[in-house]
Amino acid sequence: MPELVVLRDVQDSELRHIEDYLKVGGYQALKKVLLELKPEQVVDEVKKSGLRGRGGAGFPTGMKWSFIPKNVDKPKYLVVNADESEPGTCKDRVIIERNPHLLMEGIVIGSYAIGAHCCYLYIRGEYYEQAQILSLAIEEAYQHGFLGKNILRSGYDLDVHLHRGAGAYICGEETGLLESLEGKKGWPRLKPPFPAVVGLYGCPTVINNVETLATVPRIMERGADWFASLGTPKNGGTRLFAVSGHVNKPGTYELPLGIPLREIIFNYAGGMKDDKVLKAVIPGGSSCPILTADEIDVKMDFDSVAAIGSMLGSGGVVVMNEEACMVKVLLRIAKFYAHESCGQCTPCREGTTWLKNILQRVNDGQGRPKDLDHLMGIAFNMIGTTICPLSDAAALPVRSFIQKFRKEFEYHVHQKACDVAQVMV
Amino acid sequence: MALEASEQKEALTSRNLLLNVGPSHPAMHGVIRILTELEGETVVKASIEIGYLHRGFEKSCENGSYTQAIPYTDRLNYVSPLINNFGYCIAVEKLMGIETTERCKFVRVIMSEISRVCDHLTCVAASAMELGAMTVFLYMIKAREYLWELVEDVTGARLTISYGRIGGMSGDLPEGFEVKAREIFRRVREVLAEVDKLLTRNRIFVDRLKGVGIISKEDAVAYGFTGPVLRSTGVDYDVRKHQPYLVYDQLDFEVPLGTTGDNLDRYHVRMQEMEQSLRVAEQALEKLPKGALNVNHEGKEIEAHEMVDRAKMGLTRGIRETLVQLSPNLEGLENSMYDQIAAKEKRAVLPAKRDTYGNIEGLMNHFMLIIDGHGICPPKGEAYFAVEGANGELGFYVVSDGSDRPYRVRVRPPCFPLMAGLHKMLEGYMMADVVPTFGSINMIAGELDR
Amino acid sequence: MPTLTINQKSITVPDGTTIIQAAEKLDIEIPRYCYHPGLSIAGSCRMCLVEVEKIPKFQPACNTRVSEGMVVHTNTEKVKEAVSGVLEFLLINHPLDCPVCDQAGECYLQEYYMKFGLYDSRMDENKIKRHKAEIIGPHVILDTERCILCSRCVRFVNEVSHSHEIGIFNRGSQSEIRLLPGKILDNNYSGNVVDICPVGALTDRDFRFQCRVWYLSETKSICPGCSRGCNISIHSNRQRPHHAGGRRVMRLKPRFNAEVNHWWICDEGRYGYKFIDDPSRISLARVKEKGEFLVLTLDQVIGRAGEKLREALEKVGRDSVVVVASPRLTNEDLFVIRKFFGEDLGLSQIDFRVPDQNLASGDDFLLRADRNPNSRGAEAVLLDENGFDLTQLLSMENSRKLQLLCLFEQDLTKTLGEAWAKKFLQQFEYVIYVGSNENETSVLSHLTLPSATYAETEGTFTNFEGRVQKINQAVEPLGDSLPTWQIVSKLACALGYRYNYENAEEVFGELAERVVEFQDLAYEKIGDSGVEIPDISKVQV
Amino acid sequence: MGSRELSFTERLYIIEVFKGLWLTGHHFFGNMKRHLARQLGLNRLKKGAVTFQYPEERRPFSPRYRSRHRLTKRDNGSPRCVACMMCETVCPAHCIYIVAGEHPDPNIEKFPVRFDIDLGVCVFCGFCVEACPEDAIRMDTGIVEIAAYSRKEMIYHIEDLLQ
Amino acid sequence: MMTSLTIEVGKVLLVLIGVLNLAAVLTWMERKQSAVMQDRIGANRASILGFRAFGLFQVLADSIKMFAKEDFVPPMGNRFLHTLAPFVSAFFALIGFAAIPFGNVIHLFGKDISLQVIDLNVGILYVFATMSLGIYGVVLAGWSSNNNYAFLGGMRGSSQMFSYEITIGTTILGVLMIFESLSLQTIVQAQGELLWGFIPKWGVVVQPIGCLLFLVAGIAETKRVPFDLPEGESEIIGYFVEYSSMKFGLFMLTDFVETILIASLVTTLFFGGWQIPYLMRDGFHFPGGFTVSLSGTSVSLLQVLSYCVKVFFFCWFLLLVRWTLPRFRYDQLMRLGWKMVFPISILNLLATSLLVLLLR
């Protein structure tokens, strides 16, 4: 069993109340940070740990914090992105449900590090219960003096506000989230300027994922070197992998980065359900290019997965067996993105729907030979041409699906029917 | 009777008669005035006055878009409008750097040659008629009629064809063209054989032409003659051979030459050129790239208006796979055929009708090529392109200032230099020779005066 | 001042310049839909993508600020592909509306398709049907199918007119522009959204189906609607007279002038051109005889006017003639009036100030309360020496009978009110009216001379800031009408004076010599955007 | 070159003249035979002449032949034309006059209030048909008799063109 | 006396009406025949009550049209001469027929009537005389029109007809020599004989070259293609360029009347006139001794018919020539006349005389 970081105390239990949390040594890291360390030291420590953002892009957290300008009069904000809406991913939910105070502790440390006195916690609208848990945790933290004025008599003030989203995937994108937080339509912002400079209400802002912040107290507790040693070089620490699909034991597993995908599926997730043959895996949530059964020996860290053309993303591992029709899977994904595109940038607004329409037709047995080329072409035009990465997220799966399972698509086009078994033969 | 000729003249000095032949004379093919000074029946001096049909062709072209000039070119040498059409189009294509499709080139060759035969038929027929051989005229006109039928099948009109388009044609050849064309060529050849029987060895005819209207090689070259008149003097110059355009270099034909440059030589040159033209057209028919002409469309065929309505309502699904049934005037613009003849240059060639009716890109493209101020805008520059017209080198010089209207269109009409040298062919011959000589030159006022 | 290279051309631009602005200076066209220099940057249309060396992704040129040594490419194959790809996306749901769309011909979809698109369509799905031809305000009609969601209009109502009437509703491909609940697009600047709409989504109701834009010719001019003097283009149809019932001036469009109106114009000015081709135009000169108007040739009527003028001067004297010019006239018109009536005839009773009973109000953006385009010019030209004040005359109960009134473009019944105006006019034996349109005052006159409207003449206006701006002739004067300065010149000739101005430029030349405010100005120096004259008050010192 | 000197017999005129007469005579009798046969109802197919007896007998036009214009109709009889002015613009002779009006159906929007073609000016180039994006104008009526007593009558209005 | 006068007037009327009608029919024939030769149909539009009669009414329509046209006289021209010209043309063409026998003697009303207007013993010279006088019409037309083209046409016409007048004279000398008469009726009667018992002694048999040359010269006399130089419509438009209405029509008529005249002369001189081979006064006497008896009247009628058919054939032939050949040039025409036809006809004359001498 590898060493756990985030789920250390909550492998099989929940620490929803602050008392429970304090019992397992909660808020000790915070104490250490607030009373012993300067904000810069915290940032350095995080930098040293090699912690990379767990939201999907994998940007080094310490670096992100250090972008916050020091000498400005404007208030600074920390925004916690708990808008976990990537299909296939449910890691933040686990943290919130089982260990909300770990997140709270992380929030305070993070805010301290960047000098923020106000933190917004943006949680997905559908996470109603989780929002309840969090608001309780915030209340308790205030009661215990871990939030509010003069925390732990360190002279540091912090307010945390919980904000529930309204069910838009795009608000998981950091600038879209900011817009939403500001009360506007969740349209991602043009960058530059980056949120670190002009963020929430025009002020320097750091947006961190729940898992990222939940990791921070541990780093503070046990040191950057310890953390870095957990994974592979440059990909330090552990990661929550949410395994779903045709496996015997779907669930969220905290595993060190760099662990082979095969091991996740066959060791931790209990292997294929009903001993069917593994066909494909989406390694990091629906937006990531798919991997075939031949590729599951890849090490699950940011760089290794990227090296074979996919992404680690938000860690949602979706496993599919031989019976899964790739056209249907892709159609489902395309439908999702067509629905969730904000409609701001042209390629994404039009492209997602177009992809969906073509796929729907192919799936309905009305495909035409040129359709696959068109899909590839459309997807190509969608990549890298928009403000936010949603367009890429919609286009990349299309390209990878068609590249890797072209036969199956062609069968749909030519035979006007779906017969997975036939294609596999 | 006993007086010497010179003495006669002194004794009975008579004034030479100044006589207008034309502009409205039965033998003037267009309107032109030949002011003749007659000594008895002999023409001692002839001066040619042109400009009676001047209608500002060049300026008209410069006042419209590049496409709008095409109907004007029909009316240059109105007996062989297709050659003019293509000459102008190729000039603009050269200016724009457009390469037309292979099939288009072959079709242009075929139609040009048909036009050339029409022209020579008309010329020889008219000459014969003016010599009184009315029957020959009607036989040849009958042959021309056959060819015009063919032209009508392709272009939708007999004379004002407006067939050429910059980058292509207004439509592909119709179905069954080849068979019909071959049959008609056979019939034309029959007529030519008959005419040959009636005229070529008939002394009355030969005497009328032989040794009449002679122009020397040197004079012909000096005056800038081209075409049959130049070739009748024995100068081997044919644009098709010497600066091959379209696909003439792939086709086998001879350039008939004369020796003396008299009317008879011109008659022979024309008669043989017709045969050569038919040969060229037949070879081109043989080599015509077939391509997707007979592609069986899987999709169903729908009426044009149905497609328009569907597209307008946004029901465009599957429209790209359907074949549109066009107005008969637009036959040959169906996508499958159109691709074969239209150059792949959206800045010059109207999109296929299916695209215009069925998708927004095609519609916009269509609009932008028609709207004033947009249209076909060749890059700044100039281009001269010469084709072998029925009467000689027909050149178009087009200057673009980058706008959608030609800055300058200049035509080098083959007739113009011919008219400059015409007096040489008239002086010293008889009044009665004015008509056959003039006829053998085949002056077309349309292209002469522009 | 960073220096950057765009397509191998170098340029140095101020800090904070974006690539698109830098490229504009180099005459490199970067396609754009959402970018408008007068609005905030949205960066959403993705048409202006360019390749910047050392940056892996395409950058939107509208939002990328230049930096030292930046190397930008706008014409590489990759960029072309990306741009045409974006265009393809924009068009997949675009309806086949070119035939019925007023924008066709000035539509940036068409334009950019020809310049940057030219791909073969791959779209073979049904298009999304949306609302068509919705009237969203008194001047604007919306077609959501044609909309490409560039959001220019939304930003306009938020940032420029601050009226917040429209917004983008729904998400993804269902997004569309709609009116905010309970609102209609009714503000004095609503017409501008039509101008900035790069496609045919927002079109002008006034111009709707009147004429195809490619038949229009443009003439640079100045809006005569108020003393702001917004720069405009007059779009007139000279090619196809059968359109729009023979109307010649089809629409006005604002013309960029950084000093006056930027890109905008108010609706009042925009739709204020109707009088040019109105049936009420006075196109022929006439004389009232026995209560009925008799149409005569212009020269006859001018001769008659001259006789009357001479009669008044000779029989009664200079004090019996009053000239009321108008601040709607050009500087040239006013100068010729001053020269002839004031200097040659020695009249002192010349004024243009008529108190307006129903004074309009202005707003805080462009529209000024003073609805006359040349009040400042009239002050400069007419008010510099004599102390005559029309208001005194108007208010005075006049016992002496006045002989002749010469009215220029002044509808007294409207400004003074009917009763007052009639009373005033009745003091005069003879009233000459020079104007372009019929009104109650012109009907009361004894002799009417048709003058050309601003679209039919050339000349200059001086706006409230003292900016002299040029108007140009867009269409021929209607019927017998002539520019006012020509009418006055002819009148002067009829009285034996030599007036032989060839054109407005000559008049302006003399004006610049004679009127101190205009000194050192030359007609050709005025240019398209006008010249500000030095503060008049200072000059007068 | 074909212009070889005439032989003695050819120089005698008479032989060549008779050859010519033989040929024309051949035509004469051949055609007479066919004419007679037709008159007697023996052979309906072979014609003795290549000409057509125009009003009653018509030369078959090629399908592409450009004859008088017509405006195509919608199912309800209204013109398909949407007054886009393409034909008016492309017309090299400027013989088309269209005035647009607002159609009550927002999916049609625009229709021609006036659509006149001055056939006295028209050059029958067919550009209008080619330019029409709606398949609203065609030149396939087969009507070639377009004549009038005045220029005004040569202007065909929308009602005439719709028939 | 009265009866003979009536008979004379009747004959004159018969000839006149016959000739004029034939001329009219020829205008129709010219159109129809040329049309058929040229794969056309020809004029067939004129109709009476929808009845078209193959375009025969076109003749009527044409004449009505011509009558209804403005009679135009060029202002500078001589009005009298201008009017005289067509008169002269037509008049002299018509009176030539007086000497031409169109049948043998017919026994009617108890009288022997010679089917000829006047049997002149110098009939052939009379005919030539009238033909020569016809030239004046052309010359006058050319002169009086005050027009360069007409003038040229008139000059050409006169020269041409002068030249061929001689030729036409010399070509028939051989015939005269053989039949020993200047009376046309005598010549025709002489052609009723048989040579060697079975070949009709027609002029063409005894004078083939003379016949050919006469035909050439005769066509030249009619001023029709290939000798239509005075007209030369595509060159100089013709001597009648300034003529309109029926005056022009008369020139046209003259052309056709002359065509008939030449056809009649050819028939009379070379093709046995009204003779039918082997037809004697009482019926056919074929060489083999076979006989068919016929009444005298029917023989006479048959002979008239034969004459008509022959004339008609030659009219057809002349039209065929007219529509087949191109036109001569002036010098070529003169050369043909002076340097070919004239010497050959003289030689023919000498050869004939020699032959006659030898055969005697």
Added chain:
Amino acid sequence: MFALCAVTVWAIIFLSTLLGPRKPSQLKDTPFECGEQPFQLPTDRFYVRFYLIAMLFILFDIEVVFLFPWAVVFKTLFLPGFVGMFIFILVLGAGYVYAWKKGAFEWE
């Protein structure tokens, strides 16, 4: 015959003058010369060649007339007639050859 022919022809001309309309106009009154004003009208002396032909005609025609009676009575005259006329024709031929040589028949 003469009278009848004359009457017919005259009647035709008279009828046409009677029936035809009369609308003179300036333009109609100009002699036709292809639509141009003629430079000169054929009132001047004209080229001599035409007269030459007339001369030749008179010469030869008269001589030919001599042949007619000879031909008619040729059979009666027999040899002397032939010889006489042969000489006559020889003389005539000499003149003809002279004229030929002189180029009287050339119509350049």
